[in-house]
Amino acid sequence: MAAILQITDVNKSFGGLRALWDVNLTVEEGTVHAIIGPNGAGKSTLLNCLVGRLKPDTGSVTFEGRPIIGLPPHRINQLGIARVFQTPEIFEDLTLLDNVLIPAMAKEDGAFRLNAWQRVTRRRALIEEAEHILEDVGLADQRHRIAAALSRGDKRRLELAMCLIQKPKLLLLDEPTAGMSRADTNNTIELLKKIGEKGITKIIIEHDMHVVFSLAHRISVLARGTFIADGTPDEIKGDPKVQEAYLGGAHL
Amino acid sequence: MFKRNARQDLIFFLVFSAFVLSMPVLLAPIGAGYPDLLQKFAIYGLFAIGFNILFGLTGYLSFGHAAFLGVGSYAAVWMFKLLTMNVIPAIVFAVIISGLFALAIGYVSLKRSGIYFSILTLAFAEMSYKLAYSVLTPLTNGETGLQVKLRASGPVTDLINQDVRVLDAAMGIEENGIPAPSLFGLEITGWQAFYLCAVMLIAGFYIAMRINRSSFGMMLRAIKSNQNRLNYTGVYPRPYLLAAFTISGMYAGLAGALLAVTDPLAGAERMQWTASGEVVLMTILGGAGTLLGPFLGAAVIKYFENIFSAINENSLHAVLSFLPDPVENALVSVLSMFVGEGWHLTLGLLFMLIVIFLPGGLIEGFNRLIGLFTRSRKQTTGENREEA
Numbered sequence: 001m002a003a004i005l006q007i008t009d010v011n012k013s014f015g016g017l018r019a020l021w022d023v024n025l026t027v028e029e030g031t032v033h034a035i036i037g038p039n040g041a042g043k044s045t046l047l048n049c050l051v052g053r054l055k056p057d058t059g060s061v062t063f064e065g066r067p068i069i070g071l072p073p074h075r076i077n078q079l080g081i082a083r084v085f086q087t088p089e090i091f092e093d094l095t096l097l098d099n100v101l102i103p104a105m106a107k108e109d110g111a112f113r114l115n116a117w118q119r120v121t122r123r124r125a126l127i128e129e130a131e132h133i134l135e136d137v138g139l140a141d142q143r144h145r146i147a148a149a150l151s152r153g154d155k156r157r158l159e160l161a162m163c164l165i166q167k168p169k170l171l172l173l174d175e176p177t178a179g180m181s182r183a184d185t186n187n188t189i190e191l192l193k194k195i196g197e198k199g200i201t202k203i204i205i206e207h208d209m210h211v212v213f214s215l216a217h218r219i220s221v222l223a224r225g226t227f228i229a230d231g232t233p234d235e236i237k238g239d240p241k242v243q244e245a246y247l248g249g250a251h252l
Numbered sequence: 253m254f255k256r257n258a259r260q261d262l263i264f265f266l267v268f269s270a271f272v273l274s275m276p277v278l279l280a281p282i283g284a285g286y287p288d289l290l291q292k293f294a295i296y297g298l299f300a301i302g303f304n305i306l307f308g309l310t311g312y313l314s315f316g317h318a319a320f321l322g323v324g325s326y327a328a329v330w331m332f333k334l335l336t337m338n339v340i341p342a343i344v345f346a347v348i349i350s351g352l353f354a355l356a357i358g359y360v361s362l363k364r365s366g367i368y369f370s371i372l373t374l375a376f377a378e379m380s381y382k383l384a385y386s387v388l389t390p391l392t393n394g395e396t397g398l399q400v401k402l403r404a405s406g407p408v409t410d411l412i413n414q415d416v417r418v419l420d421a422a423m424g425i426e427e428n429g430i431p432a433p434s435l436f437g438l439e440i441t442g443w444q445a446f447y448l449c450a451v452m453l454i455a456g457f458y459i460a461m462r463i464n465r466s467s468f469g470m471m472l473r474a475i476k477s478n479q480n481r482l483n484y485t486g487v488y489p490r491p492y493l494l495a496a497f498t499i500s501g502m503y504a505g506l507a508g509a510l511l512a513v514t515d516p517l518a519g520a521e522r523m524q525w526t527a528s529g530e531v532v533l534m535t536i537l538g539g540a541g542t543l544l545g546p547f548l549g550a551a552v553i554k555y556f557e558n559i560f561s562a563i564n565e566n567s568l569h570a571v572l573s574f575l576p577d578p579v580e581n582a583l584v585s586v587l588s589m590f591v592g593e594g595w596h597l598t599l600g601l602l603f604m605l606i607v608i609f610l611p612g613g614l615i616e617g618f619n620r621l622i623g624l625f626t627r628s629r630k631q632t633t634g635e636n637r638e639e640a
Contacts, residue, residue, distance in 0.1 A: 051484060077486035089484070091477040094470075102474050103485045105467050111488040114495055116468035121257060123467070162485070 004029040004170055004201050005050070010059030012045055019045045020056065021225040027170070032192075032202045034212045037222035038246060043205045044086070046222070047172055050203075051083050052076045063170065074111045080169035084176055088155035090162065092148040096139055099147050100130040100161050107166045130165060137161045137191060153184040157191070164195060171195075173204045177211050189214050213237075221245060261461060268544070269454045276446070282555075287446040289558050293551040294449035295510045298456045300534040300546030302503020305463060306496045307532070308541035311476035315370045315528050316357070316377030320350040320501040322384065322523035324508025326391065329398045329518045333411065336419035337400075337431045339440055339448065339513050346509030347502045354501020355494070362493050365479075377528055384520035397519035403427050433513045445514045452510060453547070456503060461543055463499070472496055504531075533599070537606055539613030548614050553599065560595035564588075 005027040012020040019042045027033045035043055048054040050061060052073040061069050068076050082103075091099045104126045109115060121127070134140045137157040142150070147158060156176060163171055176192070177185040185208065192202070192215055206212050212219060212233075219236040221229040223245040229236060236242055271278065275293070276285050284290065303317055327349040328342035335341050361372040384392040392398055393412050403421065404414035420427070433440045440448055463469045474482050475489050482489055512518055521527075530553070538549025568584045568591070575583065590598045610617045 072488075073483040074486050074488045077484055083484050085484075089478060089481040091474050091481060093477045094473060098470060098473075102470060102482070102487075105470070106482075106486040109467065111486060112491040114468060114491075116463050116466045116495075116499075118467060119258060119462075119465045120467055120470055121465070162481075166486070 002029050003027065004064060005203075006060075006062045007046075007050075008060045008062075010046070010049060010056045010061065012042075012049060012054060012056045019225050020049070023059070023222075023226060025220060025227065025230075027201060027203060028218070029201055030199050031217040032204060032215050034204045034206060034216035034219045035222055036206060036209075036212055036219060041222040042225040043222055044174060047083070047174055047203075047205060050076075050172060051081060077106075077166075077168075078111055080166075081172065082163035082166050082168035082170075083172040084156070084159050084163055084174060086174040086178060088152070088159045090147050090155055090159050092146075094147060095144050096134060096147055096150075096158055097127070097130055097143040099158055100133055100165050101126060103162045104130055104165045133161045133165045136164070136194070138187075153180055153188075156180070156188070160191065160195075164200075167198075168200060171200050171202045173202060173206075175205055175207065177206065177208055185211060261465065264543075265458060265461060268457060272450050272454055273447075275450070276443070283559070284555055287443050289554065291446045291449040291510070291514050292554045293547075294446070294453040295507050295514070296531070296534065296550035296554055297547035298449075298453050298510070299504055299507035299531050300538070300550040301453075301456055301460050301543075302500040302507070303531045304500075304535050304540060304542075304546040305460060305472075305503070306500040307535055308546070309464070309469060309472035309476060310493055310496055312362075312365065312493060312497070313370045313532065314361075314373040314497070314500075315525065315532070316361075316373035316375075316380075317500065317504050317531055318525070318527035319357070319377035319380040319523050320354055320504035321508040321511070321527065322380065322518070322520065323353050324350045324505030325512045325518035325522055326384075326398055326508075327505070328509035328512035329400065329516060330391075332400050332417075332433065332512070332516055333398075333415040334418065336417055337425075337434050338419075339433050339435050339509075341419075342433070342513065343452075343506065343509045346505045346512070348505075350505020350508065351498055351502040354498045354504075358494050358497030358501070362490060362497060374525060374528070377523060378525060381520055381523040381525075384523060392518070392520060394520070397517050400430055400516040402430060433516060440513055448513065449510050452506060456506065457543070457547070464543060468492070468495070533603055537603060537613055539615030542613070542615045545613050545615040552614065556599065556602070557595060560591050560598050561593070563591035565592075 003026045005025075007023055007025040010020055010023040011018070023042075023046060035046070037043055045054065049056045049069075052068070052071055052075070056069060060067055063076075063079055063081060066079070068079065091102065094102075101120065105123075108126065131140060131143065134143050137160060139154060139158060139161065142154070147155065150158060160176070173192075177188050180188065189211055204212070204215060216233055219231065219233055220227050221236065221239075221242050228241050228245055229239045231239070272294070275290050276287075279285050279290070299317070299321060303314070307313055324346040327346040331342040331345045357373065357376045361369055361376065364372060385394055390412070398412070401413055401415045403417050408414050408416055435444075435448065438444060471482075471487060471492050474487070475492060479489055508522065511522070534549035534553050535546045536549070537552060538547065539545025565584060565588045568587055569580065572580045572583055588594070606613060612619075
């Protein structure tokens, strides 16, 4: 299997705080790679470095062999990296259908296209695709509602649909089940398994071990800004360093 | 946002056009059936419709759009002076120049968002205003304003006070005195002027409607809703914003050109911040983000300006003469603050009431009324919300 994402010696500090410390990670194409670790370990910082929100101080990140550090977020997305945020980032004032149409248009039109004359309703193919995706995540019957009216769980599913319609090569999920009920969490796991069949590589940041062990092919453990363990779920379960990091981090 | 299909849009557009063209008849009963006022509805309606493409769709509040209005006026008058009294070159040139102007100002201002963007646009507009009075006097004729003058018979030494009208001269058009703007021989004054403005308004409305329903329009709404998400969705918001800014600047330029067509004089006071503020009021009063709202807001403000500024103390005394004298005098002294010169006080109150009780503007008010009626018929599906 080929590496789709290669992170090499990435460092990031905020003032005197060193958030990432010589981070190295290889994500294989087609896998689900979970990143776990106690609060404050640097998981979100790492994710922000991957999508262009933050720029690492040193080190390199290559996506499909192409360096992506320093690229603005929209360029990184156009390369095929989509992200689901910890708190859903959606277009609250627009309908669900529009929420999904916008990323679909971004995929088709690129970062900018002055298409001020053609009616949105004439883009039948995109609308059909959008309705299809909404069906996949179980929101089709609400497609004409305004997104702000959705429950938190539904907003997450909408955001997932917005990422999926772009058919990304790499999908980053930042705690996709945080704050969800057990039933919703299980639904999300099923949904993520279903989209896993489409061969999208995924990086999942998650605290819920149930989710992690249900989905991940490979797990990396981040503690105090650096990876302390990396392996299959079974290897990670038995790793004493991981246990210590979690107990030391007073988590679980 | 609201999936109106092309047919519904066409009907809506035809009804709007029919209304605009028949305003002289329809609005006669409320005392607005004369060209001077109606052409103001159309001109400021255009200004507000264009402003709405920026403010209503993207949420970027420009406080400097009057600069483009002023630039449009100056550009149009220069065309009258240099080329021809035909309005077409004047309008085209004004739209192009104000578009370029907007492109430059927008390019810089859009480096920031929110309040900083507003302040930058305000600063640029005030700079333009001050420049028009000082450094740029050779182009603007300062306080006197740029005017159409007699065509020079001999060599031209002073372009401000001597016109050339190269095109008219080449075509051998005779001039007796200072000519009026024309459209291929048809003099543009009175009702002709109104109908010219009305046709421009209808065209501008149609373009705004198409922008509203387009992918571009949806991206602008997405910018207003969540620019952060848009970035991570692979969209670069800056060029979208710049395009919206430039288009709205061109609308302002068109409005400015029409002001010059209906009265061939361009003054710097048109660029002052109060004029920029007025278009903000119009848009919010009518309903920002809606299609019809900005025009409605512009018409309502221009109408009330006309009515209230015409009332004076004498007319108040005449209306209230049935009251006992002390009451009458007291009432008149209070009410007179709100009329005549003080009509801005009325405007301010009206604006406050709208913002507090109808934040979606007059259009929201209409929608609520329609909602009341349709709900009583148990037909409400949420589809007929949003008049435009």
